[in-house]
Amino acid sequence: MSDGRKIIHIDMDAFYASIEQRDHPELKGKPVAVGHADLRGVVAAASYEARRYGVRSAMSSVKAKKLCPELIFVEGRMEVYKGVSARIHEIFHDYTDIVEPISLDEAFLDVSENKKHIELAVDIAREIKQRIRSELNLVASAGVSYNKFLAKVASDYRKPDGLCTIHPERAEEFISTLPIESFWGVGSVTARKMHLLGIHTGKDLRACSLEMLIRQFGKTGQLYYDFARGIDLRPVEAERIRKSIGCEHTLEKDITLKSSVIIELYHVARELVVRLERKEFKGMTLTLKVKFHDFSQITRSRTSSRLLYKLEDILPMAKQLLSEVDYEQHPIRLLGLSVSNPKDEQQERVPEWVQLELEFEK
Numbered sequence: 001m002s003d004g005r006k007i008i009h010i011d012m013d014a015f016y017a018s019i020e021q022r023d024h025p026e027l028k029g030k031p032v033a034v035g036h037a038d039l040r041g042v043v044a045a046a047s048y049e050a051r052r053y054g055v056r057s058a059m060s061s062v063k064a065k066k067l068c069p070e071l072i073f074v075e076g077r078m079e080v081y082k083g084v085s086a087r088i089h090e091i092f093h094d095y096t097d098i099v100e101p102i103s104l105d106e107a108f109l110d111v112s113e114n115k116k117h118i119e120l121a122v123d124i125a126r127e128i129k130q131r132i133r134s135e136l137n138l139v140a141s142a143g144v145s146y147n148k149f150l151a152k153v154a155s156d157y158r159k160p161d162g163l164c165t166i167h168p169e170r171a172e173e174f175i176s177t178l179p180i181e182s183f184w185g186v187g188s189v190t191a192r193k194m195h196l197l198g199i200h201t202g203k204d205l206r207a208c209s210l211e212m213l214i215r216q217f218g219k220t221g222q223l224y225y226d227f228a229r230g231i232d233l234r235p236v237e238a239e240r241i242r243k244s245i246g247c248e249h250t251l252e253k254d255i256t257l258k259s260s261v262i263i264e265l266y267h268v269a270r271e272l273v274v275r276l277e278r279k280e281f282k283g284m285t286l287t288l289k290v291k292f293h294d295f296s297q298i299t300r301s302r303t304s305s306r307l308l309y310k311l312e313d314i315l316p317m318a319k320q321l322l323s324e325v326d327y328e329q330h331p332i333r334l335l336g337l338s339v340s341n342p343k344d345e346q347q348e349r350v351p352e353w354v355q356l357e358l359e360f361e362k
Contacts, residue, residue: 004112004146005112005146005147006110006111006112006121006144006146007108007109007110007111007121007144007145007146007150007151007236008111008121008124008125008128008143008151009107009108009109009142009143009144009145009148009151009152009154009155009267010088010092010106010107010109010125010128010129010140010141010142010155010297011105011106011140011141011142011155011156011159012088012105012106012132012138012139012141013048013138013140013141013159013160013161014045014046014047014048014051014160015045015081015104015138016034016044016045016076016081016105017033017034017045017046017047017050017107018047018138018139018151019077019080019081019084020032020034020074020077021047022137022138023080024074027047027072027074029049029054030047030049030070030072030115030337031046031047031049031050031052031053031055031068031071031072031075032046032047032049032050032071032072032074033045033046033050033055033061033064033071033072033074034046034073034074034075034076035061035071035073035075035076036061036073036075037061037065037073037353038061039061039062040061040250040251040252040333041054041060041061041062041073041253042058042060042061042250043055043057043058043059043064044057044061044076045076046064046179048160050068050071050091051144053067053068053071054067054068055068056066057273060295061073071320076200081104081105082104084136084138085104085105087135088132088136088140089101089107089274089315091128091131091132091135092107092109092128094115094116095109095110095111095114095115095116095118095124095127096109096110096114096115096129097115098110098236098238099236099238100236100237103316108148108151108152108236109124109236110235110236111124113154114189114360121144121163121165122144122165125142125143125144125163126142128140128142129141129142129161129163135280139160139161140161141155141156141158141159141160141161141163142155142160142162142163142164143155143162143164143165143166144163144164144165144166145165145166145167145171146149146168146171146324147226147230147231147232147233147234148232148234148236149230149232150166150171150174150175150230150232151166151183151184152180152184153166153178153184154166156182158159161179162182168186168230171230172229172230175202175203175206175227175228175229175230176201176202176203177201177202177203178201178202179200179201180194180195180199180200180201180202180205180342183202183205183227184223184227185220185223185224186224189297190216190217193216193217197216202228202261204226205224205227206228208225208228210222210225213225217254224286225345226250230277233264236293243340243342244283244287244338244339244340244341245272245275245276245279245281245338245340246272246275246284246289246336246337246338246339247268247271247272247275247336247337247341248268248289248334248335248336248337249264249267249268249334249335249336250333250334251264251270251332251333251334251335253292254331254332254333255331256327256328256329256330256331256332258269261322261327261332261335262319262322264332264335265315265319265322265335265337266315268318268335268336268337269311269314269318270311270317270337271339272314272337273309273311273314276308276309276339277309281307281309281339281342282307282309282339282343283309283339283340283341283342283343284303284304284305284306284307284308284309284338284340284341284342284343285301285302285303285304285308285338285339285340285341286301286302286303286304286308286314286317286318286321286338286339287299287300287301287321287337287338287340288300288301288318288321288322288325288335288336288337289334289335289336289337289338290322290325290327290332290335290336291332291333291334291335291336292327292330292331292332292333293330293331293332293333294330295333297334298325300321300322300324300325301321302320302321303319304317306309306339307339307343308339311340314337314339318337
């Protein structure tokens with residue numbers, strides 16, 4: 001089962017909110033949400049004090065305030081968060097250069113051969129946690145195992161300020177009792193489907209045949225089959241290939257009028273083109289994201305025969321995707337567009353689930 005690798009997953013605890021509490025001592029110990037407090041606002045991050053009330057990221061500010069009337073909103077400072085993230089990565093690179101960033105506050109490290117010749121990966125993880133605390137006055141959780149899946153699960157296991165190691169000989173037992181919601185890549189929709197199939201734990205998942213999982217979940221079924229057996233051969237990749245560029249607009253008010261929706265779609269497409277040009281990114285697939293007034297959302301995608309980076313190509317395709325969406329009886333709250341599937345990607349890769357960096361709108 002184990003191939004001898006030593007993988008660490010580091011996940012900063014309530015990263016954005018913790019930075020705000022660190023930099024503003026009067027917020028320490030209080031429920032804090034990073035984001036906008038207005039009627040159209042969304043929580044980008046929540047402190048652990050706020051999470052105790054049920055406040056979560058991506059929740060509407062109105063709902064968050066109802067759950068926690070004492071909630072304190074602070075405006076996000078993305079440049080500050082990026083700067084702190086860079087310092088954290090400097091600490092990582094003191095131990096290994098095989099670092100795979102997942103987001104500003106999360107990364108994998110392969111320490112099988114490390115710069116300090118420390119034998120046990122758990123000792124490296126403990127030292128990194130201590131340095132983050134002493135040098136940056138922040139708290140991180142760490143997971144240690146022989147592959148990325150188990151290291152990721154381990155880092156979530158004892159949050160906050162957790163440190164968990166899953167040894168190869170304990171992996172099967174650990175996975176057996178793991179709730180299916182804790183499996184990497186299983187979101188709420190997939191979890192509901194698995195529950196209907198009688199899959200509630202890792203043990204249930206291991207009892208499923210590969211054929212059944214592929215039939216129910218497509219190619220991702222192979223991933224679930226492997227994870228249930230503690231198998232994850234994906235390497236920690238120091239250089240991550242950009243997979244997509246996107247942007248989205250939360251509207252000032254919910255809209256259903258076709259002309260208004262088209263105008264908003266045009267503005268989103270124009271911003272997307274600017275971002276594509278700035279990042280020198282071109283892709284073959286366009287995805288439309290629509291979030292409705294009740295916070296339900298859908299996506300529609302289409303792949304082009306030509307590279308997408310010009311407004312004259314993106315906008316007509318976006319309109320076609322929008323024509324597939326029924327919004328006359330479902331007012332639209334948010335519109336988003338993204339371009340993915342870069343042509344120079346040489347081979348199909350196993351899907352990865354990554355935390356996306358939220359850009360705070362002015």
